[in-house]
Structures are given as structure tokens and as C-alpha cells.
Amino acid sequence: MQRRTFLQQLGALGLLGACPAILPQHLAAAPSMVSVKQLPKLKGELTLYLGRGEGGLYENVLDAIKKRNPDFDLKIRRGPTAALANAIVAEAQANVRRAEVFWAVDSGAIGLLTDKGLAQPLPEDLTSQLRPEFRFPNWAPVTGRIRTLAYNTERLKASDIPDSILALAESDLSIAWAPAYASFQSFVTAMRLLIGEQKTINWLKAMNKRAKKYAGELGVVLAAERGEVDLGLANHYYTLRLKSGKPDATVDLAFTNNDAGCLVNASGIVALKQSDTAINFIRYLLTTEVQSYLASEAYEIPLIGDLAPPAGLPALQTISPPKVDLTQLANLRPTLNMMRKAGVL
Amino acid sequence: MQKVFSQVKSVIGTFSLIAILSSGMVSAGGEVGDHVNHLSDNLNKYSEEVSWLIKKVDGIVTRYELDGIKAANAKAVIDHWEAVDFHAAIESNYVPVYALIWQGLYGVKESIDNNSGKEAVRAEQRKLEQVLWQALGAVKLAAQFQDRGLLQKVALREGGPTNSLETIDEIQARLNRVVAKFAEKLNKESIDIVHDTYLSLFEGIEGDLISMNAELVEQLEKDFNVTLPLGLKRNSSVKQIQDIVNDMQKKLSIAKELLAKKESNKKEVF
Numbered sequence: 001m002q003r004r005t006f007l008q009q010l011g012a013l014g015l016l017g018a019c020p021a022i023l024p025q026h027l028a029a030a031p032s033m034v035s036v037k038q039l040p041k042l043k044g045e046l047t048l049y050l051g052r053g054e055g056g057l058y059e060n061v062l063d064a065i066k067k068r069n070p071d072f073d074l075k076i077r078r079g080p081t082a083a084l085a086n087a088i089v090a091e092a093q094a095n096v097r098r099a100e101v102f103w104a105v106d107s108g109a110i111g112l113l114t115d116k117g118l119a120q121p122l123p124e125d126l127t128s129q130l131r132p133e134f135r136f137p138n139w140a141p142v143t144g145r146i147r148t149l150a151y152n153t154e155r156l157k158a159s160d161i162p163d164s165i166l167a168l169a170e171s172d173l174s175i176a177w178a179p180a181y182a183s184f185q186s187f188v189t190a191m192r193l194l195i196g197e198q199k200t201i202n203w204l205k206a207m208n209k210r211a212k213k214y215a216g217e218l219g220v221v222l223a224a225e226r227g228e229v230d231l232g233l234a235n236h237y238y239t240l241r242l243k244s245g246k247p248d249a250t251v252d253l254a255f256t257n258n259d260a261g262c263l264v265n266a267s268g269i270v271a272l273k274q275s276d277t278a279i280n281f282i283r284y285l286l287t288t289e290v291q292s293y294l295a296s297e298a299y300e301i302p303l304i305g306d307l308a309p310p311a312g313l314p315a316l317q318t319i320s321p322p323k324v325d326l327t328q329l330a331n332l333r334p335t336l337n338m339m340r341k342a343g344v345l
Numbered sequence: 346m347q348k349v350f351s352q353v354k355s356v357i358g359t360f361s362l363i364a365i366l367s368s369g370m371v372s373a374g375g376e377v378g379d380h381v382n383h384l385s386d387n388l389n390k391y392s393e394e395v396s397w398l399i400k401k402v403d404g405i406v407t408r409y410e411l412d413g414i415k416a417a418n419a420k421a422v423i424d425h426w427e428a429v430d431f432h433a434a435i436e437s438n439y440v441p442v443y444a445l446i447w448q449g450l451y452g453v454k455e456s457i458d459n460n461s462g463k464e465a466v467r468a469e470q471r472k473l474e475q476v477l478w479q480a481l482g483a484v485k486l487a488a489q490f491q492d493r494g495l496l497q498k499v500a501l502r503e504g505g506p507t508n509s510l511e512t513i514d515e516i517q518a519r520l521n522r523v524v525a526k527f528a529e530k531l532n533k534e535s536i537d538i539v540h541d542t543y544l545s546l547f548e549g550i551e552g553d554l555i556s557m558n559a560e561l562v563e564q565l566e567k568d569f570n571v572t573l574p575l576g577l578k579r580n581s582s583v584k585q586i587q588d589i590v591n592d593m594q595k596k597l598s599i600a601k602e603l604l605a606k607k608e609s610n611k612k613e614v615f
Contacts, residue, residue, distance in 0.1 A: 036615050052549060056508035056608075064614035078507065080545060180544075215540065215570045216548050218555065222563055241552045246559035293614045298552070 111330025
């Protein structure tokens with residue numbers, strides 16, 4: 001398969017369903033799912049540090065958990081994900097453990113805590129609810145997002161788009177990107193881990209000659225849709241949301257093949273204290289109900305069982321993301337140095 | 346005074362009834378004091394400060410007339426303003442007037458620094474006095490609302506919105522601060538606020554919004570990333586910046602209505 005595009009993926013879905021043998025090995029069969037009805041009631045007090053993101057949708061989930069558990073007293077501290085991760089590390093160094101659970105919008109921040117030995121082990125019956133490639137001993141991914149190429153359908157055909165992120169730099173396509181954006185930096189970090197610093201710097205330099213900068217990735221997708229550029233590098237949900245509000249939007253999704261260009265990153269949760277309440281709270285986030293809610297409302301990718309991806313996105317099994325230890329994405333400093341060296345930041 | 350009162354009344358129409366300071370705010374003169382949450386108790390002090398300030402500015406203008414630019418030391422106009430608590434009271438309650446005060450302060454300072462004619466300097470002084478009285482009227486009005494519990498408490502510490510509607514409130518408050526900082530000639534700070542507001546707040550709600558009104562989000566995207574930053578970088582007037590921000594505030598109010606509608610019909614998680 002030379003070209004991977006959104007429509008092609010949809011077309012391939014049935015074929016792949018009939019031929020499981022051609023699925024990537026690391027995307028194995030889906031585990032079983034747990035409903036909220038099977039979970040014990042939450043009781044007592046729990047302090048959650050919540051990374052800001054996704055508007056009020058995470059808050060809606062928390063409100064629903066509180067409503068379902070009247071004897072549960074959830075105390076929440078909110079802030080930017082990176083700032084909260086740093087606060088947790090600082091508190092630990094001062095021998096203070098205020099946070100019992102940390103829900104971060106990106107896995108890089110979790111990596112900071114696992115590296116410092118602050119993350120508590122999670123029971124296997126919990127982690128086994130996740131798809132095999134998202135099982136970690138001391139943190140749980142909650143939902144996923146995938147890097148995509150959002151392209152203007154009036155300027156490009158799917159077959160015009162390279163299926164390699166490296167090849168994009170050698171193409172004559174005009175490109176939008178948002179280098180200051182956290183998800184973009186995680187993607188560059190993944191590229192650095194996968195192909196090394198020098199190749200990544202070369203790619204950044206080559207791309208920098210043709211890429212137009214935007215502040216955020218919705219801006220990137222809008223630029224592609226308006227035809228300011230041929231395509232943009234962005235997380236998948238911006239395109240899906242735009243198409244939801246503007247069904248005739250002239251933008252569609254394409255995916256690269258087995259490189260950082262189709263990295264699947266995740267929001268995640270970590271227990272910072274050993275307690276049944278903390279573990280059971282995490283179980284609530286991995287229920288069919290919460291995962292379905294975040295898929296339908298936030299267009300995020302469910303990571304448990306065989307729940308369908310958000311409308312408009314092919315099943316995760318049909319995409320070939322690279323194998324990257326998501327917690328390693330926390331090491332941003334070398335990435336930022338590289339991006340500065342390449343003149344991107 | 347009647348004119349001032351009518352101006353204050355007109356302020357009521359657009360008075361947002363919310364304090365506009367955002368988390369961890371630092372005003373031009375340092376940390377915002379808790380006095381802004383007890384306006385009535387401090388009205389006499391504010392009145393005295395306004396009178397004191399007007400007297401000080403008059404002294405500067407008089408020295409200019411008698412002994413020239415150097416003796417006037419026009420920079421002291423800004424120093425005196427930053428020394429009074431009143432500036433935090435007006436900044437936290439009615440940014441349009443706060444911005445006008447800064448315009449008035451710089452009007453006096455620059456007319457002296459530019460060696461303008463005496464009449465021109467006095468004209469700037471009169472404009473400043475008028476807007477200071479107008480500001481005092483606005484703070485008195487805010488004190489009444491505060492006493493009746495209609496004014497949101499000014500946040501002096503890190504908090505953060507807990508839902509998309511609160512996020513819009515926070516964005517609107519920060520945009521008001523952009524105008525305030527621009528009026529203080531803190532252009533870089535005002536641009537930083539725009540970028541931070543976009544990345545840390547607007548980014549979080551635009552996903553929801555774009556599925557309801559893509560055109561509105563496209564316009565706000567352009568406002569945040571092009572129109573407003575360019576206006577701040579160029580030699581715009583405070584009024585031009587205020588106009589851009591007013592336009593964004595209207596769009597954000599529409600956005601808030603959409604989000605509120607969605608909130609009332611929101612899908613249940615369980």
C-alpha cells in the first residue's frame with residue numbers, strides 16, 4: 001500500500017476485518033470492556049491534579065463520576081499539564097504528596113513522573129483492559145490522538161500525498177505547521193527517537209523552507225481548508241471537528257506509514273499514592289461509557305476493547321503507527337534545542 | 346458633574362458586572378491588593394487619591410509653564426499614577442476607562458516632552474482630569490454592585506476556569522487586560538497575553554465551538570493570530586485596539602451562547 005488516505009483506510013477496513021493475518025503484529029486483538037455498572041462505588045476523599053484541555057469535557061466526566069458516587073469527595077487542582085507535573089515533582093522533593101492521581105492531557109508529562117519514580121504500579125486487571133500496545137505497568141493511557149496530514153481536497157488528490165513524513169520535505173507541496181504547539185513538539189521528539197537527531201534536524205531545515213507557521217493546529221487545518229497551503233500537520237481531531245461544523249469543508253485526512261508522522265499519542269492517568277480509591281477512580285475513566293463519551297464528544301480515540309473510533313477516523317488497527325515509548329516523549333529539551341538549531345523556533 | 350454622571354450611567358449599559366482581573370494578576374504598580382474586593386470601604390481613599398493626583402499633575406504643568414521641560418519632569422505623571430491604589434480599583438472594574446486614563450497620562454507627559462504650547466498641554470491636562478473623575482464614578486458604581494453581591498470577587502491567586510463558559514469569561518477578561526497593558530505602553534506584555542490566552546484557553550474550547558459554528562471560530566482564529574497581534578505591533582491607537590477587542594468580545598459572547606446551549610443539552614456520560 002503506497003498511499004494511505006482517509007478514504008482508502010475506510011475502504012480497507014472491511015478487507016482488513018476479513019483478513020486479520022495482515023494486521024500489524026503490535027496491534028493485537030482487543031481486550032474485554034468494563035461498564036461503569038460493574039465498578040464498586042467510590043468512597044472517601046481523593047485529590048486529583050487535572051491538566052487543562054478539551055474545554056469542559058473532562059470536567060463533565062468528573063462531574064458524572066461525582067454524581068454517581070455521592071460519598072466520594074473529589075478535590076481537583078487544575079492547571080496546565082506541564083506545570084502540574086513540575087508541581088508534583090517539586091512537592092515530592094519537599095516530601096509533600098498532595099496529589100493522589102494526575103490526569104494529564106499528554107503522555108510526556110506522565111513520563112516526567114515515571115522517570116522520577118513517583119508513579120505507583122497499577123493492577124494488571126486494570127491495565128489489561130487497554131489495547132496491548134497501550135499497556136504500561138505504572139500509568140494508564142486514557143484516550144488517544146493520531147498525527148495526520150490534513151489536506152485540501154480541491155488542491156490535492158489522495159495519491160499526491162507522500163506516505164512518508166521524510167518524503168514530505170522533498171515534495172513540492174506547500175505546508176502548514178505549528179512548531180510552538182505541544183503536540184507538534186511531541187511528534188518531533190518521536191521522530192528524534194526513531195531516526196536520530198541529525199536526520200530530524202535535516203528534515204526540520206528542509207521543511208522550514210516550505211512550511212508556513214501557525215500558532216495552533218486548528219489554525220493549521222483551517223489554512224489547509226482555505227487553500228492557503230496544500231496540507232498541514234495536525235492532530236486528527238481538528239479536521240473531524242471542522243468537518244462536523246462544516247460538512248462541505250474541503251479538507252480530508254491522510255496518514256503516513258510507520259513513522260512519526262502517524263504517531264499515536266495519548267492523554268494518561270497516573271496514581272501517585274497506593275490506594276483503592278485512586279485505582280478504582282482510574283477504572284472509571286476506562287469504562288465503556290467514559291471512553292465512548294470522549295470519542296463522540298471530544299473526537300478522541302478510545303483505547304480499550306474494540307470501541308469504535310470517532311466518526312470519520314479509520315479504526316486504529318488499520319493505521320501503522322510507529323512503536324514509541326510514549327513516556328520518552330517527556331524529554332523535550334533536546335527537541336527544543338534541535339528545533340532552535342534548525343531555525344524552526 | 347452631571348455630564349460625568351451621565352457618562353457613568355452609560356457605563357452601566359456595558360458594565361460587565363464582573364471583575365476583570367485574572368489569576369495571579371500584577372498591575373502596573375505591583376501586586377493587586379485585596380482592597381479591590383472591598384471597594385466601598387476604600388471610596389474615601391480613592392477620592393483623595395484622585396484629588397491628590399490631579400493636584401500633582403497640575404503642579405507638573407505649572408512648573409512646565411514657568412520653568413520648562415526639565416523642571417516639569419513629566420515622567421512623574423506616570424510615577425504618581427502608579428503610586429495610588431485607585432489604579433487597581435479601576436483596572437479591576439472598568440478597563441475602557443482605565444485605558445483612557447493611560448492615554449490621558451501619556452497625553453500630558455508627551456505634550457510636555459514635545460515642548461507643546463501651554464494651551465495644548467492644559468488641554469491634555471483637562472482631558473486627563475475628566476477621565477479620572479469618570480473613573481471614580483465607575484468605581485463608586487462598582488462598589489454598589491459589589492455591596493449587593495453582583496460583582497464577582499477578584500481572583501488574586503491561581504484558579505482557572507472549570508468549564509467552557511468560565512473559559513470564555515476568562516478569555517474576555519484577559520482581552521480587557523490586553524487593552525489595559527497596551528494603553529500602559531507595555532506592548533510586549535499585551536502581545537504575550539494574546540498568545541497565552543489563545544494557547545492556554547481558546548485552544549481548549551475551539552474544538553467544541555467549531556463543530557457548532559465553524560465560521561465564527563475561523564474569524565476568532567484570525568483575530569487572535571493576525572488582527573490583534575498585528576494591531577499591537579503596529580503603531581495603533583488605544584481606540585483602534587479597543588475596537589478590535591470589542592469586536593472579539595462580541596464574537597466571544599456569541600460563542601458563549603452557543604456553548605451554553607450545548608451545555609444545557611449536553612450528553613450524559615453515564
